Amino acid sequence: MFPYLGLKASTDLAQIKNRLQYNPQVFEFYTDTHDLTSDGLIHLADMIDLVKAHGIHQIVIHHPMKYQQIHNEMFADATKATAEYNFLMSGSEKLIQLAIKHDVQVLLHGSYNEPISYIKTFYPSVTAARNLVFKRLAYFQSLGGDHVMFENSISPVFPFGDSTIDQRIFQANLRLCFDISHGFIYLHGNNQRLQTSLQRLAPHIVHYHLVDSMGKTHYSLPLGQGKIDWAALLPYLNVQATNIFEINLKDQMNCQEMIDSYQYLQQLTTAN
Structure with a gap:
């Protein structure tokens, strides 16, 4: 029942065990480049099985940031940034294949937060970059179907x-994954x-990143410590979507700030 106790961790076993002790209903893996190597993908699959063995079936794989x-940008130019482009495409395809096999979800970022000046080193305008991104999102959705979702960011591209x-x-x-x-x-x-x-995008939202902010930059604050009016x-x-609490932790081996945020939102939902 929404809001879920949704927790996030890397593929590190110690982090995962820390999260599992709280019996979350949703689990999101935050991956890096190593997780897309042959050994990394095997380990990721093993960790998915481990999480499932704890009765958790709402699982999301967040593609490497x-x-x-360099940000793993959806607009990576195939000719001017070939290595980045190849990593984006092949990495996303591998994760989608893994997600289909294990019946989990993959989260791809539609953009991150590169300045417009950087975007224009590859494209004549933000609109041109955005048009390309929409084509790539359509491609990945055609591959993954109900196993893929796309997250917003601060960039004007997406x-x-x-x-x-x-x-x-x-x-x-x-x-969509809506990062609040x-x-x-x-x-x-x-x-x-x-x-x-x-409200406008609600019918298309399947997952939320619940995290507070002061509204100026990426603070990753616990709920109730920023300026977002959660109530x-x-x-x-x-309420049909899943969620995690994507909070910046003082210690990656201790997800207490995520638990505190869950309890904060629970109190608000009970009050309403």
Whole structure:
């Protein structure tokens, strides 16, 4: 029942065991480049089986955030950034194949937060980069179907909150992960516009990253410690979706801040 106790960890066994002691209902793996090697994929599959053995069946694999210290951007240029492009495409395809085999989900970022000046080193405009991204998202969705979802970020290439872009996402029938803090930051800390976007995209949202923010940059704060009005946005969330609490931890071997955020949201839902 929403909100779920959804926790996140790397593929490190010690981190996973720390999360499993709380009996989460949703588990998200945060992967890196090593996880896409032959040995890494075998280990990831083993960790998926381990999590499933604990009775958890809502499992998400988050694709690697970076390749050689560069964001794993969906708009990676095939000719000017060949290594990054190859990693994006082959890595995403491998994760989708793994997800289908093990009946789990893959989360791909539609964008991260590169400055417009960087985007324009590859494309004449943000719109051109966005058009390419939508083609790639359609390709990955054709491969993964109900096993793939796409996350928003702060970048103008693939944000949530702009009515025109939201409508385009809606028309493309994409399965979405809505990172609440990313939407809040993109909308410059405007709670009302955040709620509007959540309501507009709700039918397509299958997963949430629940995390607080001051609305300026990526703070990854526990719920209740930022400026997001959680009580006001609760009615706009799709209760059929899953969620994790994507909080910046003081210690990766201790997910207490995630547990605290879950308890905070539980109290709000009970009060409502």
